Amino acid sequence: MTDITDLTQYMTRLGEGAYQASRDLSSLSTEQKNKALELMAESLSDNKEDLLEANKEDINKANESGISSALLDRLELNEDRIESMISGLISISKLPDPIGEITNLKPTPSGINVSQMRVPLGVVGIIYESRPNVTADAAGLCLKSGNACILRGGSESINSNLAIYKNLLKGLETSEAPNNSIQLVETVDREAVKKLLSMKEWIDVVIPRGGKGLVQLVSDEAKVPVIKHLDGICHVYIDGDCDEDKAVSIAVNAKTYRFGICGAMETLLVDRKVAKSILPKIYDEFTKEEVEMRGCSVTNDIISAASASDEDWVTEYLAPIISIKVVEGIKEAIDHINNFGSSHSDCIVTEDLAKAELFLNKVDSSSVMHNVPTCWADGYEYGLGAEVGISTDKFHARGPVGLEGLTSQKYLVKGKGELRGN
Numbered sequence: 001m002t003d004i005t006d007l008t009q010y011m012t013r014l015g016e017g018a019y020q021a022s023r024d025l026s027s028l029s030t031e032q033k034n035k036a037l038e039l040m041a042e043s044l045s046d047n048k049e050d051l052l053e054a055n056k057e058d059i060n061k062a063n064e065s066g067i068s069s070a071l072l073d074r075l076e077l078n079e080d081r082i083e084s085m086i087s088g089l090i091s092i093s094k095l096p097d098p099i100g101e102i103t104n105l106k107p108t109p110s111g112i113n114v115s116q117m118r119v120p121l122g123v124v125g126i127i128y129e130s131r132p133n134v135t136a137d138a139a140g141l142c143l144k145s146g147n148a149c150i151l152r153g154g155s156e157s158i159n160s161n162l163a164i165y166k167n168l169l170k171g172l173e174t175s176e177a178p179n180n181s182i183q184l185v186e187t188v189d190r191e192a193v194k195k196l197l198s199m200k201e202w203i204d205v206v207i208p209r210g211g212k213g214l215v216q217l218v219s220d221e222a223k224v225p226v227i228k229h230l231d232g233i234c235h236v237y238i239d240g241d242c243d244e245d246k247a248v249s250i251a252v253n254a255k256t257y258r259f260g261i262c263g264a265m266e267t268l269l270v271d272r273k274v275a276k277s278i279l280p281k282i283y284d285e286f287t288k289e290e291v292e293m294r295g296c297s298v299t300n301d302i303i304s305a306a307s308a309s310d311e312d313w314v315t316e317y318l319a320p321i322i323s324i325k326v327v328e329g330i331k332e333a334i335d336h337i338n339n340f341g342s343s344h345s346d347c348i349v350t351e352d353l354a355k356a357e358l359f360l361n362k363v364d365s366s367s368v369m370h371n372v373p374t375c376w377a378d379g380y381e382y383g384l385g386a387e388v389g390i391s392t393d394k395f396h397a398r399g400p401v402g403l404e405g406l407t408s409q410k411y412l413v414k415g416k417g418e419l420r421g422n
Contacts, residue, residue, distance in 0.1 A: 010187070011185075011195040011196065015202030019123055022120065022146075025143070025146045033177065041086045042171065043168070044168075050163055050167075052082070054160050054162065055077035055132065055163075058159045059075060065156075069259075069319070070260030070319055074261075075160075077160060097144065099146045102117055103118070112414065114411060121147055121204045125196050125207070125224070126209065127152045127207070127209070127214065128153055128208070134153070135165055136164055140385070143182065148183075149181070152185040197221050205224060206226050208228055212231060215228050227405070228392070229390055231316045232263060234254070234345045235265065235269055235337050236265045236374060237270075237330070237359070238349045239274075240272075246349060247274075248282055250349050251268055254373035255320075256286075259319055263377035266315065269333045270326050271330075293305035294307065294322070294324070296326060308325070346368055347371075348370055377399075
């Protein structure tokens with residue numbers, strides 16, 4: 001970890017370096033960027049043991065501090081997660097390069113030709129908690145999309161982040177990409193976050209990825225644009241015309257795949273028509289997985305669950321807890337989701353295609369699903385290579401933020417000397 005005596009000077013140096021790197025990145029070819037990504041992946045692959053050892057140190061400290069099981073799960077690196085980081089970088093290298101793409105080419109009545117070109121955002125600041133894999137995912141996506149990035153991970157994952165960053169730099173140093181394309185804030189001083197959020201002369205956009213407290217802090221204090229989501233209050237609605245076996249497996253997977261991810265289901269809605277037959281099956285499966293169930297009064301007449309409060313419908317548990325509500329059909333389900341959800345990811349389980357289309361059209365979320373669990377909400381699974389976060393904003397980027405979400409467009413206007421008259 002770097003010994004930093006003057007935080008302002010240190011952060012300014014990072015900002016200036018990133019700004020210059022963002023200009024240099026614009027001259028790199030797709031082949032040069034892809035080669036850098038491959039070398040970064042190779043370095044991670046060659047040093048897996050170092051990554052695991054660094055992560056073990058973070059895990060030990062986290063256990064001593066009494067960190068929650070959900071955060072501990074996010075913090076852990078293992079062979080599969082390291083392989084996922086490596087394959088994520090390789091996948092990004094194989095994706096089409098969005099930079100320079102020309103769209104909407106059209107002549108105008110005046111004779112000039114107008115089109116749009118996709119361009120990088122510039123310098124992206126990414127502030128995240130727990131998940132060390134974000135270091136590699138964010139770095140790879142930013143590099144491929146022509147953006148320089150400044151990464152600030154949580155104090156609980158500092159050793160893991162430093163180990164990953166060290167190997168990313170090894171890849172950069174043997175490539176033609178500027179070393180300052182990727183920079184990690186190597187201090188756990190919380191003032192570094194405030195400095196980063198105020199660096200509007202160097203930073204073009206900030207993306208927070210973590211708990212509600214972090215995202216709220218960034219939203220309140222940032223002097224640069226923010227791409228964010230506050231909560232992952234995700235729903236599965238089991239319709240009266242569902243396949244019951246399919247519905248049970250989807251509901252259980254949506255909740256228990258990983259409790260600590262933002263795409264985990266937090267509220268289960270069940271059509272009254274199938275509640276008596278399906279809720280006991282779901283109760284048995286959740287009991288096996290040691291999931292605490294909190295239900296509405298109708299739910300509690302069918303299964304043995306704790307009574308849900310009004311607060312439960314707006315709570316992101318990130319834990320083995322689920323709230324369950326019996327509803328009077330699809331309209332009430334849609335209304336509940338739009339009123340109490342967080343616009344993250346919501347699913348309908350039904351064999352009625354008309355109902356599925358109604359749900360997909362009417363639910364106002366960044367991902368709306370039919371017959372698949374909400375835990376599929378993931379940039380890698382969406383074919384984006386990876387993601388820097390999931391946005392529930394409606395402007396610029398929505399849903400998993402991949403390559404295209406890290407770009408903007410500029411207009412190209414071409415003519416032959418046409419002059420504008422009155």
